[in-house]
Amino acid sequence: MKSLxxxxxxxxxxxxxxxxxxxxxxxxxxxxxxxxxxxxxxxxQEAEGLLAGVTVNAxxxxxxxxxxxxxxxxxxxxxxxxxxxxxxGHKLQSRSAWDVSLPVSTLAVDEQxxxxxxxxxxxxxxxxxxxxxxxxxxxTIYIAESLVDLQHSLRVFxxxxxxxxxxxxxxxxxxxxWIVLNSLYPLQEIKDNLARxxxxxxxQINANGPAEVMPLVNEFNRILxxxxxxxxxxxxxxxxxxxALKTRLAHLQLLFDNESRIGISQLxxxxxxxxxxxxxxxxxxxxxxxxxxxxxxxQQTDVEIEVPKLVATLQKIYSEKQVAFAWQHxxxxxxxxxxxxxxxxxxxxxxxxxxxxxxxxxxxxxxHEGITIMVEDDGPGSSAPELDTLLQRGMRMDESKPxxxxxxxxxxxxxxxxxxxxxxxxxxxxxGLRVQLRLKPA
Numbered sequence: 001m002k003s004l005x006x007x008x009x010x011x012x013x014x015x016x017x018x019x020x021x022x023x024x025x026x027x028x029x030x031x032x033x034x035x036x037x038x039x040x041x042x043x044x045q046e047a048e049g050l051l052a053g054v055t056v057n058a059x060x061x062x063x064x065x066x067x068x069x070x071x072x073x074x075x076x077x078x079x080x081x082x083x084x085x086x087x088x089g090h091k092l093q094s095r096s097a098w099d100v101s102l103p104v105s106t107l108a109v110d111e112q113x114x115x116x117x118x119x120x121x122x123x124x125x126x127x128x129x130x131x132x133x134x135x136x137x138x139x140t141i142y143i144a145e146s147l148v149d150l151q152h153s154l155r156v157f158x159x160x161x162x163x164x165x166x167x168x169x170x171x172x173x174x175x176x177x178w179i180v181l182n183s184l185y186p187l188q189e190i191k192d193n194l195a196r197x198x199x200x201x202x203x204q205i206n207a208n209g210p211a212e213v214m215p216l217v218n219e220f221n222r223i224l225x226x227x228x229x230x231x232x233x234x235x236x237x238x239x240x241x242x243x244a245l246k247t248r249l250a251h252l253q254l255l256f257d258n259e260s261r262i263g264i265s266q267l268x269x270x271x272x273x274x275x276x277x278x279x280x281x282x283x284x285x286x287x288x289x290x291x292x293x294x295x296x297x298x299q300q301t302d303v304e305i306e307v308p309k310l311v312a313t314l315q316k317i318y319s320e321k322q323v324a325f326a327w328q329h330x331x332x333x334x335x336x337x338x339x340x341x342x343x344x345x346x347x348x349x350x351x352x353x354x355x356x357x358x359x360x361x362x363x364x365x366x367x368h369e370g371i372t373i374m375v376e377d378d379g380p381g382s383s384a385p386e387l388d389t390l391l392q393r394g395m396r397m398d399e400s401k402p403x404x405x406x407x408x409x410x411x412x413x414x415x416x417x418x419x420x421x422x423x424x425x426x427x428x429x430x431x432g433l434r435v436q437l438r439l440k441p442a
Contacts, residue, residue, distance in 0.1 A: 124151065362375070
């Protein structure tokens with residue numbers, strides 16, 4: 001498993017080393033270029049000074065006034081050299097070069113040449129040549145200057161700059177390690193919270209992390225909250241089923257205890273009624289499981305996929321009615337709501353509509369500042385006073401119909417979870433019951 005801290009540290013270290021190395025190279029090159037540019041300018045001035053004292057005799061030989069020759073050009077191998085040439089091939093060289101000839105050639109008028117050469121005693125030289133016109137003759141003057149002192153100073157500068165850069169790198173590495181550790185510290189808090197959630201000490205992750213991590217934490221908290229609420233609903237459903245079965249079984253037990261007081265025919269009828277009620281309770285839960293289908297956790301529900309499958313299941317369950325189902329939706333087919341919650345909502349609403357309708361059921365889904373779901377049927381409907389009691393757990397419109405009276409109550413629980421509202425009234429179009437939901441997903 002890769003360590004995020006190690007990856008960040010390695011990436012920052014390589015970045016700093018690359019940046020400082022590049023900076024060291026750029027600074028060194030810039031200083032060297034500036035110094036050589038200054039040397040070139042000064043050597044150009046010296047060449048023009050020599051040009052003022054140069055004369056050419058009748059035989060084409062260059063002559064130079066000695067008062068213009070500084071001591072640097074007279075001391076052997078001093079690192080300062082000059083060469084004066086004419087087109088006839090005559091050459092005048094400074095005494096400092098001694099008997100070493102510099103590799104030079106004549107240049108055209110106003111032509112300039114700057115290059116690096118190796119001079120006397122293997123001295124690295126910066127050579128500047130320029131072509132001039134004087135006394136109707138072409139004259140080329142070369143000025144050469146040793147780079148030994150410059151290179152030595154540059155090496156000293158590079159050493160000092162390198163040491164300072166290394167110290168700066170170490171300081172930056174220490175700083176970035178401190179920053180990484182402090183930046184990743186909230187992740188450790190999140191990890192501790194996860195461990196406490198796993199052990200049951202916490203229900204949600206309460207730690208605050210970086211902005212890049214908080215969406216993951218919030219999504220995990222949402223999943224935990226949904227799982228908790230679904231667990232509560234499942235427990236409630238199982239409890240209701242267990243209570244119903246326990247009541248029937250207790251009734252049967254009472255019958256067996258008092259079988260001497262009642263006739264065999266009465267006992268048989270009562271046992272049959274209890275068995276049918278138990279069968280209805282179990283069938284209700286099996287039907288709910290069929291409506292839910294293969295449920296997986298998803299924050300998004302595609303109604304174009306889920307509604308047809310749900311209706312196909314209901315049409316099989318209520319095949320004796322031949323229900324005509326119609327539905328419509330706006331352009332938003334993918335609703336930002338948990339898939340399991342959406343299937344439980346639609347499953348209970350449509351199951352209720354299919355159960356009570358005479359032959360028509362309509363569904364309308366729209367998205368505008370929330371999610372609006374409306375289910376209508378052409379069943380008997382209900383009066384206004386009765387509508388107020390339908391959302392109470394266990395209440396039913398007709399005791400002759402099978403069911404537990406929990407469907408709309410479960411729907412109301414889910415609606416409250418999404419901070420929505422539910423309303424029941426008369427359907428003006430179909431004449432039966434109209435159930436309208438407004439959900440506000442976070």
